[in-house]
Amino acid sequence: MQTKILCVCGSSRRDSLNQKLLEIAALGATQEGGAATHIRLRDFQLPIYDGDMETAHGLPRQALELKELLAQHHALLIATPEYNGGYSGLLKNALDWMSRPTQGGPSGVQGFSGKFAALVSASPGALGGLRSQIVLQMTLSKLGLLVIPDAFALSRAHEAFDEWGQLKDPAADQLAREVGAALVRRAGTSTNGFRQASHDGIHSGESPTRAVN
């Protein structure tokens, strides 16, 4: 079965450095035999999470669409910008809506549980947005996602890409692709039922892995 990777960027900016980096990491996923689906959160136009709105109207259509996309994929490849040491409100808002249950349905968190995630980040700064990855890891782990240790933070990102959106440094290109490839390998072994991963590492345990058609 082909491993399906949902690629999400925490920035919807037209010339987003993170989106460029995400696309390169996704190439690594497809080179490894996975199938990558790219979405832009801007296209979903989610309202800011509001509990009263949820009580009155249930989940917005766009949140249901995102939940359905999650259900159709084995793993998430996420690029996150760093905003003041954390990750973007755009991404947090999407995760918050997606974590909510549909009316009469199971817990929203169940949609994330047991799936894999890998992170990349890009920033003009010296740390490449690394702090945002740490904060995001905490949220994703809380949701039950298994965040793989393979990650890449691209520093001085405003100088790193050429006019075609390719990384000028072959070593950086390789590192970014390797994150996508590692995600396919991890999620693929789980998908094929050979092994499953836990936070303690790979083992032949019984952690739940959701089926994807």
Ligand code: FNR
């Ligand atoms: C930033 N930026 C930033 N960079 C960083 O390395 N650490 C930080 O804490 C912050 N904080 C921050 C806050 C806000 C509100 C903005 C708008 C920006 C800079 C940020 O990394 C830069 O704008 C990136 O280019 C944003 O990512 P995209 O849109 O290029 O993907």
